[in-house]
Amino acid sequence: MRAVVSFLTGGLFGLGLLISGMTDTTKVQGWLDVFGDWDPTLAFVMGGAIIPMAIAWRFTIGRKPVLAAAFPAPPEPRIGRNLVIGSTLFGAGWGLAGLCPGPALASLSYGGTGGLVFLAAMLAGMMLTPGLRVRFDRAVPAT
Amino acid sequence: MQQDWIMGLIGGGLIGMAGALFLLVNGRIMGASGIIGGLVDGSGRSDWQERAALIAGLVIVPAIAALAIGGSETNLTGNWIIIVAAGLLVGIGTRLANGCTSGHGVCGISRLSLRGIVSTAFYIGAGGLTMVLFKHVLGVI
Numbered sequence: 001m002r003a004v005v006s007f008l009t010g011g012l013f014g015l016g017l018l019i020s021g022m023t024d025t026t027k028v029q030g031w032l033d034v035f036g037d038w039d040p041t042l043a044f045v046m047g048g049a050i051i052p053m054a055i056a057w058r059f060t061i062g063r064k065p066v067l068a069a070a071f072p073a074p075p076e077p078r079i080g081r082n083l084v085i086g087s088t089l090f091g092a093g094w095g096l097a098g099l100c101p102g103p104a105l106a107s108l109s110y111g112g113t114g115g116l117v118f119l120a121a122m123l124a125g126m127m128l129t130p131g132l133r134v135r136f137d138r139a140v141p142a143t
Numbered sequence: 144m145q146q147d148w149i150m151g152l153i154g155g156g157l158i159g160m161a162g163a164l165f166l167l168v169n170g171r172i173m174g175a176s177g178i179i180g181g182l183v184d185g186s187g188r189s190d191w192q193e194r195a196a197l198i199a200g201l202v203i204v205p206a207i208a209a210l211a212i213g214g215s216e217t218n219l220t221g222n223w224i225i226i227v228a229a230g231l232l233v234g235i236g237t238r239l240a241n242g243c244t245s246g247h248g249v250c251g252i253s254r255l256s257l258r259g260i261v262s263t264a265f266y267i268g269a270g271g272l273t274m275v276l277f278k279h280v281l282g283v284i
Contacts, residue, residue, distance in 0.1 A: 003196040010200025012161035020154020032270040041151040048155020053253035056163035068170030075256030086240025087262040091269025093232025102175035109206030114219040125234020
């Protein structure tokens, strides 16, 4: 049953990405390109997504999920080095291609060879990260 | 242009409802990079069915919808070096930061998570700087 809900979640998510235009890399890059022909669409997508999600978080207070034991733990307040460095690297890649993980998957069927190559490189990066993290922590110990 | 922001709002609403469904029923955070990353590096092996099902929905449903509307276009660059570099950066960056636009952005900001807000500020800032450098200065994208 949880898998069925997961499939529906992915489906709604993907449909939203397609409808909103977020699988079109020019719309994402257009939003990041403040000094070019700025495209405000992404802000509306973010706003449109955050509103139902904020209501859902409110709804979790004092309740339990339908098919799970508990809701996720409260967010960790600590801002670590990995959060800052990781987000910066991610943003650079996001700007270069105009794709992030959700849209890279949602556009798989119509993204052509380029989309497949992007996904393969992204998965390779994800596979390499645990090893990189260990080396990085050894080279520059966290303070 | 006017239609774009309306479609953005509607599409965004669907994304938010997807996240709300996953949270309220399965008790989990809908973060694309975490869901797929856990499958790729093995850290999410115990609940692989749930992850695989979400990814299947995320790929199959837009595929059908795109066919129904007569196809869609990503307008991705044809520069292979940029595609590979961007893919690696997105893969490593999102896993190092433990989240991407959906996890930190949509799910984090909506619960006023400091980590989500800081992460979003950094990836948007880095994306904006990348546009300045690679589009306006170097002219390669």
